[in-house]
Amino acid sequence: MPQTLKLASRASLLTRGFPEIWAELGCKAPVRVIKTHKTLEDMPGPNALAFFTDLFCKRGLARLHELQVRNLPLYGPVWKASFGPILTVHVAEPSLIEQVLRQEGKHPIRSDLSSWKDYRVCRGHAYGLLTAEGEEWQKIRSILGKHMLKPKEVESYTGTLNGVVSDLIRRLQHQRSCHQQHVVKDVAGEFYKFGLEGACISSVLFDSRIGCLEPEVPKETETFIRSINRMFVMTLLTMAMPKFLHHIFPKPWKIFCESWDYMFAFGESKGHIDKRISEVAEKVSRGETVEGKYLTYYLAQEKLSMKSIYGNVTELLLAGVDTISSTLSWSLYELSRHPRVQAAVHEEITGVMKGGAVPSAADVAQMPLLKAVMKEALRLYPVIPGNARVISDRDIQVGEYLIPRKTLITLCHYATSRDARFFPEPDSFKPERWLQKDASHHPYASIPFGVGKRSCIGRRIAELEVHLALARVSAGAEPALSPEGGRVRPMTRTLLVPEKDINLQFMSR
Numbered sequence: 070m071p072q073t074l075k076l077a078s079r080a081s082l083l084t085r086g087f088p089e090i091w092a093e094l095g096c097k098a099p100v101r102v103i104k105t106h107k108t109l110e111d112m113p114g115p116n117a118l119a120f121f122t123d124l125f126c127k128r129g130l131a132r133l134h135e136l137q138v139r140n141l142p143l144y145g146p147v148w149k150a151s152f153g154p155i156l157t158v159h160v161a162e163p164s165l166i167e168q169v170l171r172q173e174g175k176h177p178i179r180s181d182l183s184s185w186k187d188y189r190v191c192r193g194h195a196y197g198l199l200t201a202e203g204e205e206w207q208k209i210r211s212i213l214g215k216h217m218l219k220p221k222e223v224e225s226y227t228g229t230l231n232g233v234v235s236d237l238i239r240r241l242q243h244q245r246s247c248h249q250q251h252v253v254k255d256v257a258g259e260f261y262k263f264g265l266e267g268a269c270i271s272s273v274l275f276d277s278r279i280g281c282l283e284p285e286v287p288k289e290t291e292t293f294i295r296s297i298n299r300m301f302v303m304t305l306l307t308m309a310m311p312k313f314l315h316h317i318f319p320k321p322w323k324i325f326c327e328s329w330d331y332m333f334a335f336g337e338s339k340g341h342i343d344k345r346i347s348e349v350a351e352k353v354s355r356g357e358t359v360e361g362k363y364l365t366y367y368l369a370q371e372k373l374s375m376k377s378i379y380g381n382v383t384e385l386l387l388a389g390v391d392t393i394s395s396t397l398s399w400s401l402y403e404l405s406r407h408p409r410v411q412a413a414v415h416e417e418i419t420g421v422m423k424g425g426a427v428p429s430a431a432d433v434a435q436m437p438l439l440k441a442v443m444k445e446a447l448r449l450y451p452v453i454p455g456n457a458r459v460i461s462d463r464d465i466q467v468g469e470y471l472i473p474r475k476t477l478i479t480l481c482h483y484a485t486s487r488d489a490r491f492f493p494e495p496d497s498f499k500p501e502r503w504l505q506k507d508a509s510h511h512p513y514a515s516i517p518f519g520v521g522k523r524s525c526i527g528r529r530i531a532e533l534e535v536h537l538a539l540a541r542v543s544a545g546a547e548p549a550l551s552p553e554g555g556r557v558r559p560m561t562r563t564l565l566v567p568e569k570d571i572n573l574q575f576m577s578r
């Protein structure tokens with residue numbers, strides 16, 4: 070009974086107002102509505118020991134995305150869990166994710182507990198757009214946003230990107246010619262190199278090529294990609310470990326720092342940035358017009374310090390590699406498993422690219438099914454399965470809970486994008502669902518690029534890059550699962566990536 074009363078009083082609306090005073094003044098008493106909320110204490114969730122056991126003893130770190138799906142029916146759409154020293158509130162309902170994002174404020178914070186930031190502080194490196202906060206973030210965002218978010222600006226990268234796609238096609242042809250059954254092993258590995266060479270990376274950032282897609286891949290490219298992988302593996306581990314454990318078990322933090330060291334050194338030591346900036350400065354001083362678009366140049370134009378430019382370039386390099394690779398790998402993997410969809414996509418592409426081997430951005434705009442393939446791949450395999458927000462200046466209401474300021478809030482995108490209420494047959498690859506107007510698609514159920522001020526700044530470049538590559542690869546060859554390849558599932562490595570190699574057979578059309 071006391072418990073019932075307690076709950077009733079929490080959930081009820083209390084009205085008070087000293088009516089006699091208002092009556093004396095000849096007015097009607099205002100109704101003051103005081104809404105009470107549930108607190109963190111009332112929130113359900115796995116106990117710390119169970120969660121810890123799940124994470125460290127049952128390969129839970131790699132299955133974090135699955136835990137989202139498992140916990141939703143157990144605890145409801147909002148639950149709390151301790152991730153090492155960090156208490157995090159999980160939100161797994163689109164309307165509540167929307168509620169969080171609508172309250173994120175002027176300078177949204179993704180996570181203020183990141184080991185990424187600790188590393189930068191430790192080494193004296195500057196923050197880039199991914200890690201910067203407040204006014205600093207706003208400044209970089211508005212410089213880069215001018216060139217990365219405007220459709221017309223992004224379209225102008227088409228030629229450069231198509232050049233990189235041509236190299237990718239040559240590289241895939243070379244790889245498959247080395248195999249009797251035309252199999253390309255570990256396509257994600259190939260698309261890593263494509264990501265690194267592509268879009269904002271070498272061409273767009275440096276306006277020069279770095280040879281990732283040559284038959285002989287430069288050693289430093291391989292090391293750079295390996296460093297990204299190792300850094301992502303160590304990110305969750307170093308965040309989940311309380312800081313004092315870094316001294317007792319130093320290896321994860323050491324590997325984490327060494328990986329970042331290499332990534333920072335990559336841009337600097339190769340001299341791309343300095344070389345390009347001084348070339349441009351010389352041209353400007355001679356009164357010549359500067360051609361070629363690359364983001365480093367714009368950052369330098371705005372008089373950002375070299376330290377800040379290195380920080381940004383390193384983070385942009387990083388942001389464009391796994392994301393592009395995973396999206397392309399899953400798209401082709403699912404097309405290989407669904408020959409009927411593949412045939413329809415091929416018909417669409419050849420209908421638009423009549424006779425022409427290289428599509429333009431305008432051509433891609435006429436390929437709704439191809440674009441739906443990318444959307445569906447990102448719904449099933451969102452590269453960032455659980456994004457985060459920290460609202461630092463005030464408590465916010467999320468559903469029936471009042472979340473104290475500075476709480477880490479995990480947005481469970483993997484769970485919402487596999488929720489049958491919003492996507493019937495949620496585990497099936499059905500790109501056509503994006504072509505129908507369906508009221509059940511809540512706009513926040515599948516948001517692979519995030520929404521709002523802090524959403525992915527590379528979205529338009531990434532979409533163009535993936536669409537151009539998918540169109541060319543699908544036009545020229547028929548991807549199929551390699552005879553020995555089985556089902557490939559996703560795993561969390563901070564980002565969602567294929568658990569094992571995806572090996573695809575490419576038969577010429």
Ligand code: HEM
Pocket residue numbers: 179198199200210268269384385388389390392393396447452453456457517518519520522523524525526527528530531532
């Ligand atoms: C399919 C590919 C991609 C996906 C799915 C993706 C997804 C995301 C997501 C979910 C975020 C976090 C958004 C948020 O917190 O609300 C993000 C942020 C970001 N992405 Fe991407 N991304 C992709 C490709 C790229 C590329 C190619 C670049 C580089 C050109 C890039 C650069 C960034 C940057 C710099 C941020 C941080 C933005 C900020 O904090 O203001 N992304 N991305």
